[in-house]
Amino acid sequence: MQRIIKNTDTMVEDMLSGFLKAHKEIVAGGSHSRVVKSVHMEPDKVGVVTGGGSGHKPAFIGYVGRNLCDAAAVGEIFSSPTAPAFLNAFEEADRGKGVACLYGNYSGDNMNVKMAVKMAKKLGIEVRTVVANDDVASAPKDQKEKRRGVAGEIFMWKIGGAKAAQGGNLDDVVQAAEKAVGRTRSIGIGLSPCTLPSVGHPNFKIEEGTMEVGIGHHGEPGIEVLPLEDAAQMAKRMTDIILPDYPFTAGDEVAVLVSGLGATPVMELYILYDEIVKELQQKGIRIYKSYVGNYFTSLEMTGATLSVMKLDDELKQLLDYPAESVGLKQF
Amino acid sequence: MQRIIKNTDTMVEDMLSGFLKAHKEIVAGGSHSRVVKSVHMEPDKVGVVTGGGSGHKPAFIGYVGRNLCDAAAVGEIFSSPTAPAFLNAFEEADRGKGVACLYGNYSGDNMNVKMAVKMAKKLGIEVRTVVANDDVASAPKDQKEKRRGVAGEIFMWKIGGAKAAQGGNLDDVVQAAEKAVGRTRSIGIGLSPCTLPSVGHPNFKIEEGTMEVGIGHHGEPGIEVLPLEDAAQMAKRMTDIILPDYPFTAGDEVAVLVSGLGATPVMELYILYDEIVKELQQKGIRIYKSYVGNYFTSLEMTGATLSVMKLDDELKQLLDYPAESVGLKQF
Incomplete structure (x- = not known):
């Protein structure tokens, strides 16, 4: 390790x-x-x-x-x-x-x-x-x-x-x-597992060439294991899962948060985000504010989560309010 | 991949x-x-x-x-x-x-x-x-x-x-x-390599149980490959390399930046930072400001870099000045 x-x-x-x-x-x-x-x-x-x-x-x-x-x-x-x-x-x-x-x-x-x-x-x-x-x-x-x-x-x-x-x-x-x-609705996709330091080996597996859709923040099993997709396919899959659940519909304004799970290069999160934007635009959903980065991780798991929150005037004003913490700084 | x-x-x-x-x-x-x-x-x-x-x-x-x-x-x-x-x-x-x-x-x-x-x-x-x-x-x-x-x-x-x-x-x-x-003086220690996406496999190796001291941001070979040390030993090794180089001495005020190389959990960076503080304190060097996180990475390489800058009044004032970018936000 x-x-x-x-x-x-x-x-x-x-x-x-x-x-x-x-x-x-x-x-x-x-x-x-x-x-x-x-x-x-x-x-x-x-x-x-x-x-x-x-x-x-x-x-x-x-x-x-x-x-x-x-x-x-x-x-x-x-x-x-x-x-x-x-x-x-x-x-x-x-x-x-x-x-x-x-x-x-x-x-x-x-x-x-x-x-x-x-x-x-x-x-x-x-x-x-x-x-x-x-x-x-x-x-x-x-x-x-x-x-x-x-x-x-x-x-x-x-x-x-x-x-x-x-x-x-x-x-x-x-x-x-x-x-x-x-x-707010979220979904994660895991690409490789993480290891509890006290255990010394991963307590779950994600085979090379596959991905686990719906994985939890501690490696909890997801909805299904699928062949690894490209960023565009993943973005479609993630939005297809979460948008109907709330549901988010045309005309909605939303905040989007794409977080890495720990070991995914941030570069890849932007590639995924770019595809998520396309999916939301196609559905007529307007992105008011976005957060892309390592905001909520699972040790060195690779993969990403997508969270979408439907906004109204009150939520927009509260979201825009300044904040200062180690993980989130807004002027 | x-x-x-x-x-x-x-x-x-x-x-x-x-x-x-x-x-x-x-x-x-x-x-x-x-x-x-x-x-x-x-x-x-x-x-x-x-x-x-x-x-x-x-x-x-x-x-x-x-x-x-x-x-x-x-x-x-x-x-x-x-x-x-x-x-x-x-x-x-x-x-x-x-x-x-x-x-x-x-x-x-x-x-x-x-x-x-x-x-x-x-x-x-x-x-x-x-x-x-x-x-x-x-x-x-x-x-x-x-x-x-x-x-x-x-x-x-x-x-x-x-x-x-x-x-x-x-x-x-x-x-x-x-x-x-x-x-400013910096040193990196690599614990596992990264893969150029266009190549598809790592173009250098770091064997399990070893670490590469002095590794570059693109996997350039370091000074030596050693058995993997604990955070206290690493902190001592890193400070022993960079402090004499400037040199930083007792009474100096410094800024410290500990950056992950991409896939190292941020938790580990704080453990390393805690040991670096002890090393600097022992030498009578005062930390004025610190940055700990993923500030400069190398895809999904694991490991960390330590950078130390000796301050004076002008540098302190400039370092404290507000800034707002994606990677660095200071109020």
Whole structure:
């Protein structure tokens, strides 16, 4: 395993130590060792919290910062943060106006957030949750509550974070984040697997010459394994899956996020994006704003995800609002 | 070859097409199809130009933007832009105050820039060049003119771009960029190779369990192949190579840039950075500002580069100046 590490047992601590030193102008450690908080948190606002497993850089801690998340709980690689970590993130983010916990739909996160919310209540901190379930490949549309959250979570943080920064109360922030999630659909295609450092070999396979459509952020099986397609075919396949699901239709204005899964050269993401633009244009869907890069990764998996969010005036204004975190900077 | 592409022959065009669509608020195409220019270029300033081969995202076009480079010439993968492309970049960037061309020391780039400078002179455009040679592994110290430019070029663009934005004349901009280059040293360690899409297999090997110290951005051979070390050993090795070269000594204030080579999970870069901080602290060298991420890559090579620039008051002020490009955003 060709990695730059010190010790597979302490990777998350070692990463956090470097992360906090590198970005002192944006983040600081919480009182719990697995919490990262913003150094710019304004008084008198709703707190915004997220959290999740490690190995998805810049998610999750890369979205802690000005007008985004105020704190994030950090888990082991591909595994949920603990309830005490979520609780401390709530405490760090709370300014007496309540906390919106915006996270992804995974059983470990659901369980730990739920426990942390109960503990927070005893401390007098009101926490409301919004659970992202943007991954259309992870369950049928009529079982949307079973769908996982993937890169579309970035839209949820951006929208919820902006709403809180603009003075929205807890209801407003939760509603805005729910609106973002409700109007976002994502799909991933995997081209090669990743390896959990503690295991030392990939725990799933993608054969050379094939691709896995609908793969999850931890290698969860997708919808189907197909012969590897070219970028134009992939763009058509991805849009054919997600556009009918919301549905997105002619005349809609959307935000588009194309994220690499970790080891795909960014050059290839632009090639894919170019084809996605063509597909959307053909369908009369207008792209208002795009994000292309490594926004939500899975260690060194290769492949890409596409997330599309349908906009309205409120979402456009919130999306355009400035933000400053390690993973997302907008003037 | 597990890639997201349409056609290996048109990868650069296809990438550029997507890049320009994704980032309309920052960049536009030049009149030459292989030129990217800033949409924010102020009148009445010195133009700043760069250029180089493709496959290094976000370099080079990701550093075109506000207070950075005004235009970049784009080459094929791992190969120099043509002289006409550099010439058009000069034309796009010229506002009658001359152009500083800040690029890396590679024979193809040297030749094409030289031709383009001559052609520009005939058009009445004064172009001065600064050639980055920050890679200490590529030639001995007494043959510094043979050294290649690597990720330290980002400091050159940041410093030169800020100087031009602040109203410096051509002399000022060239001097500032030369100062940045002169005070920067870089070293790379490669852990696995990359594949030129047109070739279809890696053109060099790094055996599992080994690492190549001093590897170049195109897989140029390094100083030595060693058994794979842990992050602490790598950090010591990298700093032991570059610190004595300038030399950096106790009391110095520096900027540090740790870049992944493309496919190394960003998590590992923070682990490496954490160890680099320890090495610098032990030597009494103070880190003023750090950049950790995928700033200058080599397709899907794994490994990392370390660049260190010695600061003074002028460089600190220029480094801190706001900037907005796809690859570098500072408030």
